[in-house]
Amino acid sequence: MTESGVQSTAADSVVPAWRRILDAVGAQNLSLLAALAILVAIFGWSQGDTFFQPRNLTNILNAVAILGLIASAQTIVIISGAIDISVGSIVGVAGVAAALAMVGTDAPAIGIGVAVIVGTLCGLVNGLLVTKGRVNPIIATLATMAIFRGVAYVLSGGRGIGIVNSTYNWIGAGRIMSIPVAVYIFVIVAIVLIYFMRSTDLGRNIYAIGGNPHAAKLVGINVQRYQVGVYVLTGFVCGIAAVLLTARTTSGQPASGSEGLELETITAAFLGGCAMQGGKGTIVGTIIGVLIIGTLNNGMILMQVPTFYQLVAKGLLLLGAVMLMEFRTAKRD
Numbered sequence: 001m002t003e004s005g006v007q008s009t010a011a012d013s014v015v016p017a018w019r020r021i022l023d024a025v026g027a028q029n030l031s032l033l034a035a036l037a038i039l040v041a042i043f044g045w046s047q048g049d050t051f052f053q054p055r056n057l058t059n060i061l062n063a064v065a066i067l068g069l070i071a072s073a074q075t076i077v078i079i080s081g082a083i084d085i086s087v088g089s090i091v092g093v094a095g096v097a098a099a100l101a102m103v104g105t106d107a108p109a110i111g112i113g114v115a116v117i118v119g120t121l122c123g124l125v126n127g128l129l130v131t132k133g134r135v136n137p138i139i140a141t142l143a144t145m146a147i148f149r150g151v152a153y154v155l156s157g158g159r160g161i162g163i164v165n166s167t168y169n170w171i172g173a174g175r176i177m178s179i180p181v182a183v184y185i186f187v188i189v190a191i192v193l194i195y196f197m198r199s200t201d202l203g204r205n206i207y208a209i210g211g212n213p214h215a216a217k218l219v220g221i222n223v224q225r226y227q228v229g230v231y232v233l234t235g236f237v238c239g240i241a242a243v244l245l246t247a248r249t250t251s252g253q254p255a256s257g258s259e260g261l262e263l264e265t266i267t268a269a270f271l272g273g274c275a276m277q278g279g280k281g282t283i284v285g286t287i288i289g290v291l292i293i294g295t296l297n298n299g300m301i302l303m304q305v306p307t308f309y310q311l312v313a314k315g316l317l318l319l320g321a322v323m324l325m326e327f328r329t330a331k332r333d
Contacts, residue, residue, distance in 0.1 A: 046303065061179070064291060071286050075274055078274040080230045086145040092152040092254050093155070094116075095246040098118075099252025100114075103161060120235045120239060123234050131228055163247070190287060263318065274325070289321070
């Protein structure tokens with residue numbers, strides 16, 4: 001090979017920095033970033049004295065951390081061709097269980113462990129109902145949404161359970177270099193899940209199952225085992241989110257703080273490019289969707305938009321996300 005040929009090959013192998021950033025974010029997510037920038041500009045202009053205050057930005061980050069954790073797991077469920085409507089209730093019952101453990105032992109490690117174990121077991125129940133019980137994922141998790149919420153009320157007696165432990169509460173309210181601890185936990189979990197879906201055979205098999213479960217079964221993938229595993233993973237992540245929520249609010253609440261997470265996580269996943277049929281979507285896209293939802297929620301609160309109008313806005317956002325996904329799918333076809 002000539003010297004010029006070697007130089008040409010070397011030049012081709014050097015990927016520009018902007019190209020690496022674009023590959024990491026995903027070209028399909030540029031429109032989402034533009035929408036996020038527009039929202040920030042609107043709320044920054046209308047509520048500039050408050051919106052960009054460090055305390056308000058911290059509030060957004062805290063809210064996004066919990067929502068982002070659950071939405072990342074929800075994305076994996078949807079990619080697999082299923083859905084989990086019970087995530088908010090799992091967070092509620094895991095949070096109550098953690099609070100009860102803290103009251104009984106005052107040991108943060110036990111409280112955290114109980115929350116994660118309860119969340120994981122709830123995910124296992126969902127997975128077994130869908131696979132062994134052959135119940136449609138929507139129906140199965142709709143039922144367990146009510147069951148887990150009811151269990152949370154029974155365990156708590158219908159009231160909040162206070163947590164008085166500075167170490168445990170630091171997880172939800174503490175900061176490292178002015179950034180909430182919850183954000184670090186979210187980032188770590190998100191990076192692990194992104195790597196899992198992008199760079200492992202397990203992640204690629206989940207995409208394959210969502211794209212065509214029959215074909216996946218023919219090539220030797222144990223579809224039912226993966227489906228159970230996806231729900232177990234979601235329950236595990238919901239347990240972590242329950243720790244963050246109870247630590248931030250210093251109490252285990254059967255409903256408050258965890259209601260509405262189902263709608264928001266599904267909305268974020270569809271905004272991020274997930275397809276209802278499964279097999280498509282990215283956690284990076286979902287995270288951008290979470291940032292959009294977090295910014296929208298915070299902006300509407302600052303503008304003192306009544307709660308029922310906020311619900312209307314969230315419902316419209318979900319409809320818009322689904323319609324956008326269907327449009328993208330039809331355009332590819």
